[in-house]
Amino acid sequence: RYADVLLMMAECEWALNNDAVAIDYINQVRQRPSVEMPALTWQGEDSPVNVKTHDEVFTRLRHERAVELAAEGQSFDDMKRWGLLETLNGKPEKEITGNIRYTHSVSSRDYLWPIPSGEREKNPELIQNPGWGEN
Incomplete structure (x- = not known):
């Protein structure tokens, strides 16, 4: 748009x-x-x-x-780009009917995606992004 x-x-x-x-x-x-x-x-x-x-x-x-x-x-990608994801923690998201659909639970790990295991198997030098498990 x-x-x-x-x-x-x-x-x-x-x-x-x-x-x-x-x-x-x-x-x-x-x-x-x-x-x-x-x-x-x-x-x-x-x-x-x-x-x-x-x-x-x-x-x-x-x-x-x-x-x-x-x-x-x-909105989620905007908040991620601006470094403001944690401000969403605990915030309920409602459906159009007013019922709570889910409550946000975010942490610092949510700024980066995990590196897929297949990519890490191809290149053992890759280190997993923080918060996504073992190296």
Whole structure:
């Protein structure tokens, strides 16, 4: 989706400390003809859409991704990329009916996939990623 690409570009610019450019990408998502959201401003006058710090840009970016990509399966990978998986620990996920479907249980090992045993058999020099068992 184009909105996802724009928000990925915003994240890249944010990571490079180009906050004004990141906000421009976020605004491209917010100002599509079918959406009509007010544009964010960078370090302007006090208003609900004014963003003043690097951390606030990240907060706005997280919010835009959550709203724009809701129910598209992006959130877990976003949290992993941002190093925030542990904040999900113990959080219940509900079905549309309101019933709890599962409760998150994550740890530091969840940032990396395990190396398949077949690959480790082919190359005994490979060391298993932390938290996934014996070397």
